[in-house]
Amino acid sequence: xxxxxxxxxxxxxxxxxxxxxxxxxxxxxxxxxxxxxxxxxxxxxxxxxxxxxxxxxxxxxxxxxxxxxxxxxxxxxxxxxxxxxxxxxxxxxxxxxxxxxxxxxxxxxxxxxxxxxxxxxxxxxxxxxxxxxxxxxxxxxxxxxxxxxxxxxxxxxxxxxxxxxxxxxxxxxxxxxxxxxxxxxxxxxxxxxxxxxxxxxxxxxxxxxxxxxxxxxxxxxxxxxxxxxxxxxxxxxxxxxxxxxxxxxxxxxxxxxxxxxxxxxxxxxxxxxxxxxxxxxxxxxxxxxxxxxxxxxxxxxxxxxxxxxxxxxxxxxxxxxxxxxxxxxxxxxxxxxxxxxxxxxxxxxxxxxxxxxxxxxxxxxxxxxxxxxxxxxxxxxxxxxxxxxxxxxxxxxxxxxxxxxxxxxxxxxxxxxxxxxxxxxxxxxxxxxxxxxxxxxxxxxxxxxxxxxxxxxxxxxxxxxxxxxxx
Amino acid sequence: xxxxxxxxxxxxxxxxxxxxxxxxxxxxxxxxxxxxxxxxxxxxxxxxxxxxxxxxxxxxxxxxxxxxxxxxxxxxxxxxxxxxxxxxxxxxxxxxxxxxxxxxxxxxxxxxxxxxxxxxxxxxxxxxxxxxxxxxxxxxxxxxxxxxxxxxxxxxxxxxxxxxxxxxxxxxxxxxxxxxxxxxxxxxxxxxxxxxxxxxxxxxxxxxxxxxxxxxxxxxxxxxxxxxxxxxxxxxxxxxxxxxxxxxxxxxxxxxxxxxxxxxxxxxxxxxxxxxxxxxxxxxxxxxxxxxxxxxxxxxxxxxxxxxxxxxxxxxxxxxxxxxxxxxxxxxxxxxxxxxxxxxxxxxxxxxxxxxxxxxxxxxxxxxxxxxxxxxxxxxxxxxxxxxxxxxxxxxxxxxxxx
Numbered sequence: 113x114x115x116x117x118x119x120x121x122x123x124x125x126x127x128x129x130x131x132x133x134x135x136x137x138x139x140x141x142x143x144x145x146x147x148x149x150x151x152x153x154x155x156x157x158x159x160x161x162x163x164x165x166x167x168x169x170x171x172x173x174x175x176x177x178x179x180x181x182x183x184x185x186x187x188x189x190x191x192x193x194x195x196x197x198x199x200x201x202x203x204x205x206x207x208x209x210x211x212x213x214x215x216x217x218x219x220x221x222x223x224x225x226x227x228x229x230x231x232x233x234x235x236x237x238x239x240x241x242x243x244x245x246x247x248x249x250x251x252x253x254x255x256x257x258x259x260x261x262x263x264x265x266x267x268x269x270x271x272x273x274x275x276x277x278x279x280x281x282x283x284x285x286x287x288x289x290x291x292x293x294x295x296x297x298x299x300x301x302x303x304x305x306x307x308x309x310x311x312x313x314x315x316x317x318x319x320x321x322x323x324x325x326x327x328x329x330x331x332x333x334x335x336x337x338x339x340x341x342x343x344x345x346x347x348x349x350x351x352x353x354x355x356x357x358x359x360x361x362x363x364x365x366x367x368x369x370x371x372x373x374x375x376x377x378x379x380x381x382x383x384x385x386x387x388x389x390x391x392x393x394x395x396x397x398x399x400x401x402x403x404x405x406x407x408x409x410x411x412x413x414x415x416x417x418x419x420x421x422x423x424x425x426x427x428x429x430x431x432x433x434x435x436x437x438x439x440x441x442x443x444x445x446x447x448x449x450x451x452x453x454x455x456x457x458x459x460x461x462x463x464x465x466x467x468x469x470x471x472x473x474x475x476x477x478x479x480x481x482x483x484x485x486x487x488x489x490x491x492x493x494x495x496x497x498x499x500x501x502x503x504x505x506x507x508x509x510x511x512x513x514x515x516x517x518x519x520x521x522x523x524x525x526x527x528x529x530x531x532x533x534x535x536x537x538x539x540x541x542x543x544x545x546x547x548x549x550x551x552x553x554x555x556x557x558x559x560x561x562x563x564x565x566x567x568x569x570x571x572x573x574x575x576x577x578x579x580x581x582x583x
Numbered sequence: 584x585x586x587x588x589x590x591x592x593x594x595x596x597x598x599x600x601x602x603x604x605x606x607x608x609x610x611x612x613x614x615x616x617x618x619x620x621x622x623x624x625x626x627x628x629x630x631x632x633x634x635x636x637x638x639x640x641x642x643x644x645x646x647x648x649x650x651x652x653x654x655x656x657x658x659x660x661x662x663x664x665x666x667x668x669x670x671x672x673x674x675x676x677x678x679x680x681x682x683x684x685x686x687x688x689x690x691x692x693x694x695x696x697x698x699x700x701x702x703x704x705x706x707x708x709x710x711x712x713x714x715x716x717x718x719x720x721x722x723x724x725x726x727x728x729x730x731x732x733x734x735x736x737x738x739x740x741x742x743x744x745x746x747x748x749x750x751x752x753x754x755x756x757x758x759x760x761x762x763x764x765x766x767x768x769x770x771x772x773x774x775x776x777x778x779x780x781x782x783x784x785x786x787x788x789x790x791x792x793x794x795x796x797x798x799x800x801x802x803x804x805x806x807x808x809x810x811x812x813x814x815x816x817x818x819x820x821x822x823x824x825x826x827x828x829x830x831x832x833x834x835x836x837x838x839x840x841x842x843x844x845x846x847x848x849x850x851x852x853x854x855x856x857x858x859x860x861x862x863x864x865x866x867x868x869x870x871x872x873x874x875x876x877x878x879x880x881x882x883x884x885x886x887x888x889x890x891x892x893x894x895x896x897x898x899x900x901x902x903x904x905x906x907x908x909x910x911x912x913x914x915x916x917x918x919x920x921x922x923x924x925x926x927x928x929x930x931x932x933x934x935x936x937x938x939x940x941x942x943x944x945x946x947x948x949x950x951x952x953x954x955x956x957x958x959x960x961x962x963x964x965x966x967x968x969x970x971x972x973x974x975x976x977x978x979x980x981x982x983x984x985x986x
Binding site: 113114117118119120122153154155156157251256257283285286287289290298299300301303304306307318322323326336366370375376377378381393394395398399401402403405406410515516517518519520521523524525543544546547549550554555557558559561562563565566567569570571572 | 614615616617618620621622623624625626627628629630631632633634635636637638639640641642643644645647648651652655656659773774775776778779782783786787793794795796798799800801804805807809810811812813814815817861862
């Protein structure tokens, strides 16, 4: 089920009620595990089996890793986990993509190959929970952690509903220890958790769904050729939409976990105030970028084997990171552009080691970063390369004979929301939400919280899925 | 006891304590709530996250929020009730799915109504039920050609009943689908969506008048008189037109007829939307689309009839500017007559029957509730007399071929 639904409100109220009963800790964990399976099954019950497969394979792989005496056996257990998880991901997420590309390749060399259509439904959140369970085996393999002591804690780590389908991608060391001891949210944790959930849902339902998504759709999903203003407005709208959608999900998830007494890590840190791309990736989807860094970039050599190997590792990591987002070459292009940006930044930093920008240049570099990030969003949002080129040509003012697509209200809403978003990110660049809240008068906190809740109610969201569910 | 998986147990890992409560401050961030993220700790096991609660009187804040929220929501509800709105069921895909599933649940021989908004506003199910003894299944959708829904019925062997196909020319012959996703939704409806629909119909929709897409925040803001962008004329979007009951029986809101301002607004909406637009297809494209839709209809009717399903096309009444627009854009001889000829199905063109004319349509397209009740009774009698005789026979006396 999605967080922005009536079903979830009722579900969450039941979970909270059950969790607050004076039951044994093990019983409470079983309740949470069952609730998490129900949460997942509410989309498509049979896909719970995949969750079980992923859970069981990695549990036994980690046990095998600990017992293995020889290095080859350790390799084998690690490979079992990686192959099982990536195999599942490959079959469900990339099967059709691989088949299409194979067909195109055959066609290019003159072989007419017409396979049957794959027609497989992508299980929600498979990219997230396969990465979470793989990190368990890989941490044990890399001797960073020991396996969980009991299966219940481990299964709950994989399945815990707040992070299950769209992250934050949690590491076992972050969550399993929390299940080992009795935890119950304090009254203030519960209230602050509810405030975070309101903030997250406000981002998703009001900003992303009610205002920004339609603007992006009107340009990106239309046959009309956009001029410069429409192309930029739609791309800015998407930049706001994807942040509000995904950061909104993460904030809601963090709030939901906190209501139950569990801590989840930050996934965003005001990314549109990033200066440079390494800074951007330390602020955007932190749990994915750090996962790719720890389990892909560093094993590929990282920066330990000379410049050429470093750039190769960087590009491979970002290209695969792009592909992780979806089975389409446009996502690979998105990742490739980010890899290119990171490489160029690395070269510039090496060449100008002593350069320290002044405040104006610093802000200008930040705006340049945001602009270049928007260029990458074109490939992320466009369904095809031809559409991406049309929008990019529009952004460059190169589309001839265009007619306005977006009305005044759309332009104003993008300017107001995305403008406010970017300014807020800059104001919060070196702060935390908690520190700002602590300094704000209680009455103001109450008014803003109530207004956000009111906006959620009157926005009448249609329960649309979060963008990252499709990944 | 330390966690079996905590990095504190790993040689060379993060020191004890930090693993459980990592409060080190990332570079460049200076406040008491600052904490590191995984971005600050490359290549190590990540410790249990820190999630501090800012110091505030959260209990009092929450009470204030609940009080203020109740006031705001109450005020919003009061505002729309004062505007004349009352609670009703939303026309969701979930509501449609409930009706569609009746066919799978033993009502495969029922009479099904497909079409666009005129079918669900002008055909009153209680009147039909009183005359027929059976309540039809209402599967029409506003702004949407019924062909996709007809194709869905044709593909369902459980359906063996009768289909009433409302024809609104500007939708039927263009294939326009404003709400075309109901079939897909019904097939893919998740347990969560099913439960959400069930809960909404019991906890929200019967009680809140503002729970209507016409009063959603973004919709209300968007229809304010914003200055027009040069070269971009904004056509007014249709406003709330009516109410729906649990089985999708619908009727036009009294305000459309009784409130002169709202009445005029609705007429202006149609007036503007019926004007030519630069986005309109060329006449050649429109004609091609029309032929495609007629071919689709012929194909789907053939499938249904092969299974013994009776199909009846009904050109639903319109008046005023709307009728003039339909007559000029989709002339009867070119569109309707060709539809009947191609599909070889019977049809009722409202202008052929005196008893189907002269009903009051305040905005030229939909009847008031009382008029719809009269129209339903008259139409039902025509249908039973000429097409779906109770003895099982049918006449095609009024088809184009016979005229």
